[in-house]
Amino acid sequence: MFEMLLIEGLAIGACYGLFGVAVAIIYKTSDVVNFAQGEMGMMSTFVAYQIMTVYGWPFYIAFPATLIFAIVLGMAIEFCFLRPAKEPTVLGLLILTLGAEMLLMGLAGWKWGAEQKDFPFLLSVYDTIEIFPGLALNEWTIGVFVLTTVVMVLLFLFFRYSKLGIAMRATQQNENAAKIMGIKVERVFSITWGMSSLIGALAAMFFAARSVLDPNFMMEPFMRAFAAAVLGGLTSIPGVVIGGLILGIIENFFGYAWPEWKPIVAFVVIILIITIRPSGLFTKHYVKKV
Amino acid sequence: MDMKRDYYEDIELFKSGTVLVWTIIFLLFLFTLPLYLPSYNIYLVNIILVNVILAVGLNVLVGYTGQISLGHAGFFAVGAYGTSLIMMHLHFPFPAAIIIAALIAAFLGFIIGLPALSLEGPYLAIATLGFGLTIMHIIGRWEIFGGRMGITAPPLDLGIPNSSLSFVIKGDVQIYYLILIITVLLVIGARNLMKTRVGRAFMSIRDDDIAAEVMGVNLTIFKTMSFAVSAFYAGIAGGLYGFVVSFFDPFSFNLILSIIFLVMVVVGGLGSVLGAIMGAILITYLQYDLLKNVENLPYLGGLLVTISKKWFTVIGLANFAGIALGLIMIAIVIFEPLGMFGIWIRIKKYWKTWPF
Numbered sequence: 001m002f003e004m005l006l007i008e009g010l011a012i013g014a015c016y017g018l019f020g021v022a023v024a025i026i027y028k029t030s031d032v033v034n035f036a037q038g039e040m041g042m043m044s045t046f047v048a049y050q051i052m053t054v055y056g057w058p059f060y061i062a063f064p065a066t067l068i069f070a071i072v073l074g075m076a077i078e079f080c081f082l083r084p085a086k087e088p089t090v091l092g093l094l095i096l097t098l099g100a101e102m103l104l105m106g107l108a109g110w111k112w113g114a115e116q117k118d119f120p121f122l123l124s125v126y127d128t129i130e131i132f133p134g135l136a137l138n139e140w141t142i143g144v145f146v147l148t149t150v151v152m153v154l155l156f157l158f159f160r161y162s163k164l165g166i167a168m169r170a171t172q173q174n175e176n177a178a179k180i181m182g183i184k185v186e187r188v189f190s191i192t193w194g195m196s197s198l199i200g201a202l203a204a205m206f207f208a209a210r211s212v213l214d215p216n217f218m219m220e221p222f223m224r225a226f227a228a229a230v231l232g233g234l235t236s237i238p239g240v241v242i243g244g245l246i247l248g249i250i251e252n253f254f255g256y257a258w259p260e261w262k263p264i265v266a267f268v269v270i271i272l273i274i275t276i277r278p279s280g281l282f283t284k285h286y287v288k289k290v
Numbered sequence: 291m292d293m294k295r296d297y298y299e300d301i302e303l304f305k306s307g308t309v310l311v312w313t314i315i316f317l318l319f320l321f322t323l324p325l326y327l328p329s330y331n332i333y334l335v336n337i338i339l340v341n342v343i344l345a346v347g348l349n350v351l352v353g354y355t356g357q358i359s360l361g362h363a364g365f366f367a368v369g370a371y372g373t374s375l376i377m378m379h380l381h382f383p384f385p386a387a388i389i390i391a392a393l394i395a396a397f398l399g400f401i402i403g404l405p406a407l408s409l410e411g412p413y414l415a416i417a418t419l420g421f422g423l424t425i426m427h428i429i430g431r432w433e434i435f436g437g438r439m440g441i442t443a444p445p446l447d448l449g450i451p452n453s454s455l456s457f458v459i460k461g462d463v464q465i466y467y468l469i470l471i472i473t474v475l476l477v478i479g480a481r482n483l484m485k486t487r488v489g490r491a492f493m494s495i496r497d498d499d500i501a502a503e504v505m506g507v508n509l510t511i512f513k514t515m516s517f518a519v520s521a522f523y524a525g526i527a528g529g530l531y532g533f534v535v536s537f538f539d540p541f542s543f544n545l546i547l548s549i550i551f552l553v554m555v556v557v558g559g560l561g562s563v564l565g566a567i568m569g570a571i572l573i574t575y576l577q578y579d580l581l582k583n584v585e586n587l588p589y590l591g592g593l594l595v596t597i598s599k600k601w602f603t604v605i606g607l608a609n610f611a612g613i614a615l616g617l618i619m620i621a622i623v624i625f626e627p628l629g630m631f632g633i634w635i636r637i638k639k640y641w642k643t644w645p646f
Contacts, residue, residue: 033412084624090411091358092623095556098549099619106612110602114609215609219545223423226416264427267420274417275405 003135005252011141013228013248014148015206017241019221020229021151022200024240027229029172029192032093036077036100038222040197041204042215043104044070045119046112048205049213052120059122066205067198074197075190082193083186108215116217121209144206148241151199155237168192220263224251227270233280242282301485303478320470324463332462336534338574339469340527345554345570346480346563347523352552353561354484355516356496357406358415361422362551365521367543368395368425369528371435378444381451392525399521403514422548430540440539443532462534469530476523481563483519492516496561546612550577553615557622559631568630573615581611 019041026034034040047069051062077100085096123139130136159165170178171188179185207221224247232243247269255262273280294300304310324332344366351357372391376382382390402421406414429435446465449455459465483489491512494502503509532538550573558569585591585607598604626632 027412033415081620081624088623088627091352091556091560092627094358094412094415095552095619096623098552099616099623101616102546102549102612102619103616106609106614106616109609109612110598110606113603113606223420227420230413230416260431261427264424267424267427270420271405271417271424274409274413278408278413 005256006249007137007141009249009252010245011144011248012210012252013245014144014241015203015210015244016221016225016228016248017232017244018144018148018151019200019203019207019225020232020240020244021155021237022196022203023222023226024229024234024237025196025199026192027234028237029168030189032082032097033226034196035094035097035222036104037196037200038204038218038225039101039104039108040070040073040077041200041207041222042218043073043108044197044201045204045208045213045218046108049112049117049119049208059120063122066201070197070201071194074193074195074200077197078190078193082189105215112215114214116212116214119205119208119213121205123209125210140206140209147202147206151202152238152241159237164188164191223270224266227266227273230270230280231273233282236280236282239280239282243280301482303481317474321467324466329462332466333534334575334578336462336466336469337531337578338571339466339473340531340534341551341554341570341574342567343473343476343530344524344527344551345558345566346477347520347527348551349555349558349560349563349566350480350483350492350523351516351520352555353559353566354489354496355492355513356499357513357516358411358552359402359418359517359520360415360545360548360552361402361418361420361425362520362524363543363545363547364422364425365395365399365524366528366531366547366551367429367540368398368521369525370532370538370543371429371441371528372525373529374441374443374532375434377447377451378441383450384446384448388526388529391529392522395525395528396518396522399517399519399524400514402521403517406517407510407513419545419548422543423545426540426543429543435540438539438541440537440542443536443538446533465530465533469534472526472530476526477563477567480523484563488512488515493561550615553619557618557629559629559634562631564634565629565631568634572630573618576614576618577611581614582608584610584614 019037022041023034023037026032026037044066048062048066051057051065052059081096081100082093085092088096121140123143125138125140128136128138129142131142159169167178167183167188168191170181170183171185175185178188203225204218204221208217211217225244228244228247229240230243231247232239232241234240247266250269251262251265254265304313323335327335344362348359348362351359369388369391372394373384373388376387376390377384380387398421402418405417409417430438435441445451446459446468447456448459448468449457459468484492491502491507494505494507495509495512495516499509535542554569554573555566556569557573558567559565580587585595587594594607594610595604598607622629628635
């Protein structure tokens with residue numbers, strides 16, 4: 001029983017972590033907390049659903065098509081909404097992304113209605129595979145672990161070695177200096193949003209396979225992923241994933257003991273962590289100077 | 291134009307005789323409104339007034355103190371449930387019940403204000419958002435709050451229930467007068483608060499908290515006080531809302547409601563009581579009236595139905611309100627960060643300096 005709870009907690013935690021990475025990438029580069037992240041993932045998942053169930057195309061066509069859609073969507077939101085805003089305040093940015101969230105949620109509700117749908121995903125939660133003797137995991141869990149590892153390794157390599165990744169880090173450290181060095185900062189933001197939307201869409205499809213698909217389904221996972229991201233420290237990508245794993249385990253064990261209070265664990269954790277250690281467990285605390 | 295010669299001029303409620311006359315005319319109009327408004331519209335006006343109270347309170351926090359809250363639906367819910375439950379189980383008269391409920395909300399606001407001391411921007415937004423959702427879940431799961439089924443508000447009794455002092459208010463029109471009096475008092479209260487030492491301390495925190503601290507403003511006291519005042523207003527608004535709709539469940543107090551509250555303040559104009567009132571009126575009207583029946587609009591309605599039939603679903607057209615509100619939010623940040631109050635100021639300036 002203990003192992004099962006632990007593994008399940010780790011799996012859902014990895015999913016939170018993956019989605020938290022999507023939030024963290026944008027926050028890292030442009031200091032924007034994207035409240036529309038969940039709805040961007042939701043929209044992409046609905047596109048996958050549309051391609052598979054309405055047009056009847058197989059998963060291996062729908063999957064890449066969805067990922068391309070996710071990238072375009074992320075870039076479009078950055079280009080249409082964030083770029084025209086001239087020097088917005090923190091509150092202004094918050095309102096912008098919340099507006100995008102309402103917009104996407106309204107569009108999805110208009111197109112697909114509010115009723116809950118099953119998302120036909122390649123990996124099932126019910127079929128199990130025995131990896132080691134005595135350890136059977138369901139396909140979904142294995143998929144999450146593999147995907148998270150792959151994304152983490154790719155991101156590490158990307159930020160460490162690719163020219164674009166280095167440009168992104170430079171933009172994060174000092175936007176003006178990056179501009180002077182010849183980095184097209186606006187293009188970097190665009191690519192960041194595309195990347196984040198892509199990772200968010202991947203995670204959202206995994207969430208949809210576990211629960212149901214409706215226009216609100218990403219709201220609570222987004223909150224939890226954000227809790228995970230804050231727990232690990234919003235600016236450290238490995239920290240975010242570790243935060244996700246910790247949150248997943250806490251939530252799963254807590255949910256086993258008191259099932260009816262499971263939904264609020266993440267919020268209590270978020271408030272506690274923010275109060276005690278606002279910059280997260282794995283990043284240095286910075287002090288605002290005058 | 292706006293030169294002030296002494297302190298008294300700065301703190302007086304009406305800047306000039308013109309403002310006073312127009313305010314009195316407007317109040318007379320409000321107090322006689324049920325005479326010429328069809329009674330089914332009074333319900334909408336009641337909701338608008340409740341939202342005006344809330345927006346004015348939220349503006350104290352967001353507009354004047356510069357903090358962010360995405361959890362005001364939580365305080366709103368505390369007010370609604372608190373008032374109804376105190377009246378149902380303890381048989382308190384309405385004024386006592388609503389004040390106790392609002393004080394509970396204010397206390398919760400104080401508690402939420404504590405972590406806010408070290409937080410800013412997005413972190414604060416998330417902490418308050420978490421608070422709002424926690425309140426919603428607690429209410430939804432606890433039997434005493436009626437659980438997911440929701441509760442029905444008790445009769446609105448201004449005196450002591452079941453006694454000779456009982457004075458029950460019934461119907462939208464009577465509730466309208468009660469809410470109107472409370473709204474006017476609270477709006478004047480908020481306006482005056484901003485002209486006291488406390489209000490100036492709030493504004494100094496908004497402009498630069500470090501400078502404010504150096505000047506001797508106690509951040510701990512004033513930040514938490516701002517949260518408490520704002521939560522108090524939300525509590526009062528919630529208590530009245532419960533009687534306006536007479537039936538409510540936990541899911542009415544969701545995240546979207548918190549977002550809409552914030553939108554009212556931002557669309558109206560940050561840091562101005564008048565702006566908050568305008569924002570609350572506009573957004574509530576859009577949400578409850580215009581966008582709810584969007585297919586009945588001239589020209590646009592027919593077009594939307596055609597679009598729905600072709601690419602979307604007609605039944606999902608109800609979600610159009612979300613799309614419109616989202617677009618309004620985005621447009622206001624991009625084109626008019628000062629909100630409707632900014633537009634108003636510009637019109638005023640144009641007329642005052644005309645023809646230059």
